[in-house]
Amino acid sequence: MATGRDVAQLAGTSTAVVSYVFNNGPRNVSPETRERVLAAAAELNYQPNALARALSAGKTSSIGLIVPNIANPYFGELARALEDAALAHNHLLIIxxxxxxxxxxxxxxxxxxGRRVDGVILVSLFDNPDLSAFRRENVPVLVLHPIDHAHGVSSLTIDYEAAARDATAHLLDHGYDSIGMLNGLGETAGAQQHRAGFEAALARHAERNPGVTVRAEERPAEISRAAAARIATAWLAEPDRPRAIYSTTDEQAFGVLYAAHVNGLRVPEDLAIVGFDGTEQTEFAVPPLTTIAQPIRQISNRAIELLVRYVPDSPVHELFAYTLTRRSSCGCEPS
Incomplete structure (x- = not known):
């Protein structure tokens, strides 16, 4: 592999001049010398060491992304959108x-x-992750979920409680008399927000429809199709199974669809289902899945913009609009 010294020798210049050519400075190089260096580099198939150049400038033009499960289609779509946004700013996304x-x-x-990334986008497993090391090293962090503002990092998210309320209210508007919620495990902030929205929709429905009883139940499951399928298969086999289920992720909703099939239930005639995240796969489920769609592209573009144009000590906390995408699984007419 050719080095800068090889290029300099062939072009009859110094290695410093080669560096000036490929880094556009800091000193000027005459047009004739620049042409000799570029011709020598082409002849030797020379590729500058991008990492070394970046480190000398104090930037690596790289952004780290940490997700809980890249096999989840939502995080796969998120990573793709973030990578597109990073490339538009000439940055590399490391997943x-x-x-x-x-x-x-x-x-x-x-x-x-250790790799000296210029910033980190984090979807943490912790409600209150320890970000002290990033603060010490002056590496900006942006999280894609609600976080205590005391952490001093930016956050981009949707209002999960409001979205859960709207998803549950939509099922109630269909007139279903029993609704289940398949939530995540544990008492995470996300699980609590989904529960709060679910309960708020039920309370509002009760106020507006006195005398009408709706049976409601919550059950936990890991965020995976397999785990949701196991829980829902047993749940739907019970004599008092719910008429509708709100799943707090699309992955869980796909597991519920499978469980309905195993139990010989038709969707939506016997069981209505609503998911959450709005992944591309929901449109091609059988039947197509009603879901709360997050604006992945908008969030991704904004996340990269904030990190590339990072302003120290100026964290932002932004809520994005979500969409209830109505499809057949909840009982709506096919669009």
């Missing part, structure tokens, strides 16, 4: 998967610091 393991998330954080 790390914590695989649901808190220790692995911590290791990824340390690894990104």
């Amino acid at each position: 790390a998967d914590s695989a649901g393991n808190p220790e692995q998330e911590t290791r990824h954080c340390a690894s990104f610091l």
Whole structure:
């Protein structure tokens, strides 16, 4: 592999001049010398060391992304949108998967610091992640979920509680007399917000429809199709199974669709289903899945913009609009 010294020798210049040519400075190079250097580089198939150039400038033009499970289509779509946005700013996106393991998330954080990324986009497994190491190294962090403002990092998200309320209200508007919610495991902030929205929709419905009883139940499951399918298969086999289920992720909703099939239930005639995230796959489920769609592209573009144009000590906390995408799985007419 050719080096800058090889190019300099062939072009009859110094290695410093080669550096000036490929870094556009800091000193000027005459047009004739620049042409000799570029011709020598082409002849030798010379590729400048991008990392070395970046480190000398104090920037690596790279952004780290940590997600809980890259196999989840939502995070796959998010990573793709973030990569497109990063490339538009001439940045490289480095993707790390914590695989649901808190220790692995911590290791990824340390690894990104070691690689001197210019910023980190984090979907954490923790409600209150330890971001002190990033603060010490002056590496900006942006999270894609609600976070305590005391952390001093930016956050971009939707209003999960309002979205859960709208999804549940939509099922109630169909007239279903029993509704289940398939939530995540544990008492995470996200699980609590979904529950709060679910309960708020039920309370509002009760106020507006006195004397009308709606049976409601929540059950937890890991955020995966397989886990949701196992929980829902048993749930739907019970004599008092719910008439409709709100799943707090599309992945869980796909598991519920499978469970309905196993139990010989028709969707939506016997069981109505609403998901959450708005992944591309929801349009091609059987039947197509009604879902709360997050604006992945808008969030991704804004996230990269904030990190590339980072302003120290000026965190932002922005809520994005979501969309209830109505399809057949909830009982709506096919569009």
